[in-house]
Structures are given as structure tokens and as C-alpha cells.
Amino acid sequence: MSTASNTLTSLAKDLSQEYPRSPRETLGGYVVAARALDKCRAVLAGTNGEYHFDCPLDNTFFSFTGIKGDDFKEFVATGADDEAVGAWINENSQVKERREVIAWNNKMRSTRPTDMPIELQEFLEGYIPQFIPSGKIVYVWFDVYDIEEERI
Known part of the structure; x- marks a missing residue:
């Protein structure tokens, strides 16, 4: 097993035993992103249970940022930790204005x-x-x- 696979496996939650993070939690400054990351890691590790990655909720985040679910999944598969994924999101998001992110977060929360x-x-x-x-x-x-x- 590669180092990336070992790291990914250690970071992945077993979603048949525990829940992914709330969609309210942020990653890289975005709501939904931390939950999408938990589900993505679990899918890659085969521990997703009944949870699905790239679902309608995840797609609200991907649509807003312009990030493709497959690109996100490919980066997550490297074994990147939360901080690295948050930085990757900010580098790859088409949204660069913090106020736009704040407004979207609040719209999603409400x-x-x-x-x-x-x-x-x-x-x-x-x-x-x-x-x-x-x-x-x-x-x-x-x-x-x-x-x-x-x-x-």
C-alpha cells in the first residue's frame, strides 16, 4: 500500500459507524466542503456506508466554486490533510472575493x-x-x- 493510500485510510471516517461533518462546518472558508471531504475520503477508502460523494448537496459547493468533483476526488486521493485540501480549494475555486463566499455560505445556511x-x-x-x-x-x-x- 502506498504512503498516500495509508494516509488517506487513516484520515477517512467509517461512515457506517460515524457521521460526516455537518454541512454547516467550513473548510477553506466554505460550508459543505468539510462534509464533502469526509464523504470523498470514505468513498475512496471504501468506508462510505450509505453516504454518497458528489451528491446534490456536494454539487452546490462544486457549482459555486467551479471545482469539478472528479478533480476534488483526485486531489483527496493523494492523502492530503484538511489544511492542504482547504488550501487546494482556495487555489482552485473560481470565486476569489471573500464577500462572495460569505454571502454564499449565509445563503446556504438559510x-x-x-x-x-x-x-x-x-x-x-x-x-x-x-x-x-x-x-x-x-x-x-x-x-x-x-x-x-x-x-x-
């Missing part, structure tokens, strides 16, 4: 299901009653992840 494309609203219409405990209220999209993964 996106309500009613603000989402109808396809995602339709998906959540069935997902929320199936996976979110009754009595828990989903105010914004990120709540779905944080409630289901027992952070709130």
Missing part, C-alpha cells in the same frame, strides 16, 4: 426547503417524515442533516 428546486422539495417531502423524528422541525435544509445525524 436555504429553506421552499427555496429549493421542486425536485429536491419533492424528495424531502418523503424523506423528512421517514427519517426525521416527529416533533423535530426542519427550518432550513441543513437541519435535515443535523437532526438526522443527532447534532441538534
